[in-house]
Amino acid sequence: MQPHQLIARWSLRPDSFRPSPGATVIARWSLRPERPQRGQAIVIVALMIAVVVGMAALAIDGSRAYALRRDLQAATDSAALAAADNFQRTSSYSSAEQAANSAFGINLRLYGSPACSPGFGSPGASPYTLVCTYSDGTTLTDVVTAQGPTGTRFTLIASRTLSLQFGRILTNGTTPTLSSSSAGRVNNLLYSPTIAALDQAGCGGAGGSAISIGGAGTLSVTGDVVSNGSISISGATARVSGDIYARCQSSVPGSSLACYPSGASTPCTFPDVAGSTRSGFRLADPGFSPPAVVGGSQPAPGNNLVLSPGAYASNPNFTSGRCWFLSGGVYEWLAGYSNTTDFVSNELKPPDEPAVGNNSVLSPNQFWNTGGYRCAGSFITNTSNDPRNPVRNGQWGVELTSVRSDTYGGVSYRRESAPSTCHTVNTATRNDILIQVSNAPGATSYRVYLSSPGNACGGPFGYAGTIPVTGTVSNNLISPCPIYTGGGCSLGNEQLTIDQNFLGTWAPNLLALPGTIGAYPPDPETSPLSGSLPNQNPDRGAGSAGDRANENACLTAGGAFASCPAAITPGAVEFYVPSGGCMNLSGTGDTFVFSGYQYNWVQLYEPANNSCANVLGAASNSALTGLIYVPSASISMPSSWLFESGGMGGVIADTLSITGSPALAYTSDYAPVPFSARLVT
Template identity: 35%
Template sequence: MVSRRAQRGQAIVMVAFMMTVLLGFVGLAIDSGRAFTARRDMQGAADAAALKAADRYGTGQSWATAQSDAAKLFADNIQIYTLPACGGFAIPVPTTWPVEAPVTTNCTLSDGTAVTFTAIDQGPTGQTFRVSVQRSLTLAFIQALGLSPKITVKAASAATANDVSLYPTLGALSTSCPNGGAETQWPLGFFEFSRPHILGDVVADGGFYSSPGSREFVAGNAQVAPGSGSCPIPNEVNLTANFQCWPSGLAPPCGPGNMVGALRQGAGSQVYPGVADPGYPVPSAAGSLQGNPTTIVKLQPGIYSSNPNFGGGCYFLTPGQYTWQNGLTLNGGFVSNELKPPGEVGVPFWNTNGVRCAGDFSLTPVGGSFNAGTWGVELTSLRSDNGVQRESAPSQCKQINVNGTAVQIDISNVPGAHAYNVYAAQGGCGNTFGLITAAQIANGLDCSTAPWPTCESNGNTSGCPSMTDSASCTLGHVRITVDGGMLSGWNPPKPYGTNGGVPPDAETSPYAPAGSGYSPAPNQNPNRATYPSGDLANENFCSQGGTPTACATGNTTPGAVQFYLPGPNCINLTANGDTYVFGGYQYNWLLVFEPPGNACSSPALTPDPGIPDSYTGNNLVGAGFSGFIGAIYAPAAKIRVTTNDALRAPVTGGWLASWIQFQLGVNKDGSVNSSPGTEGYLVYSSGVSPVVPVSRLTG
């Protein structure tokens, strides 16, 4: 039997052994925690660096700039504030798409961290940037146990960017090639007697056809990518002879700051990318269910379960989203969300296509008192949308001579107006105008309550404008009497919106490029400017949180609309009517949105004269003055334009569809128009184009 005294030394050995094990666990926990923290920091920094590289390159910066900025950001995020040492980097011009030949560069930070940047340029599908990181971490405790004194900590990330510079004025996404088939089978085509003038790039992912009889003009590049099949080089003789100068749109030789466009069709070893589908998120159908508009003038946003089949009259679109569940057909009339004054200067906007809805006003001396002499009077239209007052540009000026009498202003209503402002100039139209705030409230209305919801109707507009006859002009009328008592404190010019305040800026000249052959057209809205200058009502007017502000991404365009067509039907705008609409920032300037599932099974349209092919898809035609200010997105559908002298939007955010075809110039009576230079203009502007999803983490 072993004595208790003999066992005393064994406890010391056991305690020493347990302490070693305990210290090992503590050391393992500490070193593992350090490794976990290091990897977490490296992963976050790698994600940020990948996104930075993709974002910088995708928005037009060179790879050298993108890589340098990304490397610096990585170093900053792991608290290494000295610039990393990196090798040179350049992405070579690819000869095939997609490119699976990555190009890499290596960087070393002052603490020994190694960062590898890898770029894979995949053309229209985007540019992928991978960031791989590793560093050696010295262990504080584990090496005491006889294990390796260092471990390698790794992290990796990847981000993909779509090159926004590839977003064109016209982009056809279909990769099909007809290989000798009928000309209308080409995804992007300009056919007999078509006369489009396009400012910006046109890009085809598949077949690109230019008919010998077409006379298209492109102030930009025409870029052709290879399709899914064997796609022969198309006939581009006429197109290459009609390249114009960007951005002026004038014929060469180009002046300073301009460059002539070119055909880039992939000849020889050089193959150019097409355009990628940005994959915009599909909106939800919003708003309440709306009935058929029939004779209603002011339409409300919401869900229209049946096709309205507009047949005539004028239709003002209250701002918001319009979901056309069964398609949208315009067989006549005029549809717009533009707010205009009664008695507009020049060609009245709301008289387009002969709808006679422009409104007007007259001045009559009546009993009362007013400062004697000659007075000039201008009116503006008012309404409130999205928490902001919209005010149109001023009307034409009309004069009246008064001698101790008041002035009666009779107004034939203009679509969309809720009220009117009166601006007067003592001495006549050539003098300083000031707002008469006391005259804003219209008295003697022809309807029960302002803003006269019941008296505006398309029932009969044959007698419009009329300041007195409600039978022949069912748009209604308003009377405002201005007397001398309203001039108390009136002493123009004063700040905008106050008594005696200056009026909004006037409209600008019509968009009618030299040599366009355009007939007289309505004036354009004022340009964007610092509030209260510039446009205060339409596509160039913006707000934020209910306050007018400069136009920029993230703001609101108070008067904007969006057309959402979930399918299967689409838009059929005929040569008997016109549509002039604008989108806005709250809809990412996606004015017409047809989701990828909508291939437009209807309308099935009558073939054009001389082209026997049947057609289903969007039909964008007009009678004389149609415009789509914003972008059209229909990635699975076709767009066909067959019109003469009608497409006149001063700017567009680009059209992106499966197929885009400009076919015969067709007059209202269906006859072919073969005269040159009389078809529509499409002018690309980044100010009304969507923000393309630029970069995202993909690994």
């Protein structure tokens, strides 16, 4: 075995090393002294403490700064939304500014009222700036900008100081300031346009006009006229009860301004507002979304009077002199829509519409006889002998309503028209009541309302039963109509015999729910817009009151009666014309349709890639109740009879040419809901 070899290292005392016996010792001497180690840890610890304290300060004060900045931004966002939302509801700048301060203070737990300079106010041509300072030095600056037809913008800038805790020992006492900003915008209802042109023709050196008004007579507009280009008026005049926004014109020759909304001449009396001409504003395309088309592919119209929603591959080309009823839904006209001779509508009307104010007199202008088409329903009453179960003796009054159901989202929605003219029938000994009906377009049944013997047309009327419509209602032979029994009129006819067994315990009952025995009929129709036009529908009412069938009716998503605004307008239709199609309403044809809440009141939709030239004319009684939205297409209006429903939701097109002097009366009841208050930065 080899002996152990030990290497010994001495400092200055090699004798202090004692190898074991037998070991070989190799000694290496070093005369360098050992370095002292004591005291170095103190320096390192001191340096580390400074680093740790700095990191702690950064972590703690940095976290506090981050949290405060986050809270400040959240409070500013809340204030911007509160201002925009309040302004949409109140149209008051002062109220909106106060709402912003309140929301900001609550979110930051600043419960005292701030000092604001120069005080709550309104913007003019220039933005209005309001600076509010809270008791702890926090400031909120509100810059309010009126952007004309685009709406109103509330830009909020907040600042607040941060008191450092650990960080103060590492600084010279500087107090950092944190800031945040947010902007909310809302469309002011006062600026919703009646007609608007998005093209900039006539401005900035571009040729032409975005809106041209010609022909003879006076174009009457209730609401605002907005043009991103120039407005030219030649031959005609334009009377605007509202504002004119002409982007590059300080005045529009040929136009006059009246009071909004009454249309009275200036000076205006409260609550009317005098219109004015404003320049410099530009309306952005609101960018409405296309509708969902439900119903699949549909064949070209044949002899069935009732059409169904869905996609139509070919243009219907209504040129046969017929009447057509549109079931509720979206109609996609892939190759466009032309109507030059026919009458097309989704209005549900009773047979024999009465004169307004006198239910025993027939109105001279039946809606479904528009253009002489002879499609209006009608009915007669008579008696039939019944030796076993006759009704009571006396003079009865009989009214009918048209009833149908339309489907939306898989739910069926019941529609019931206003009541008909009252027909009387005098029952003698052992008589029943016989009712014979020549069908009205769209009706799938008729509700029968009777008044007790002796009351005749004076009422009250109570629901007694239903007459169903059997078979298909066709429109290929309408000239002999109405016919109450047998053939000869393709609309068909129905009848009902009422005996005492049918009536049972019937009696008019004011408290009975609609559709139950004894219930009172719906509200009657209202006065026509002019002596040559049919009656208007009942107005909107609370719950089951008012219109139950057409543009003024409202139901919940589940189909229950509701006060407007609500989720569903039963029977509403929307026209969707994609690229490659166009609207052509001309000649002797009339199209009278209404949209509804489920379609955001958009009546005609053409996407941005459709730049066709639409012609929206009318013969005697047309209406497109809702918004006409064709942002890249042109519209020509050559007729005075285009909007005969008493209101419309506006027209937004690339360019507009108006020569027929129609009456354009904007109403928010038939317009899309303005975009809600929203953050834009």
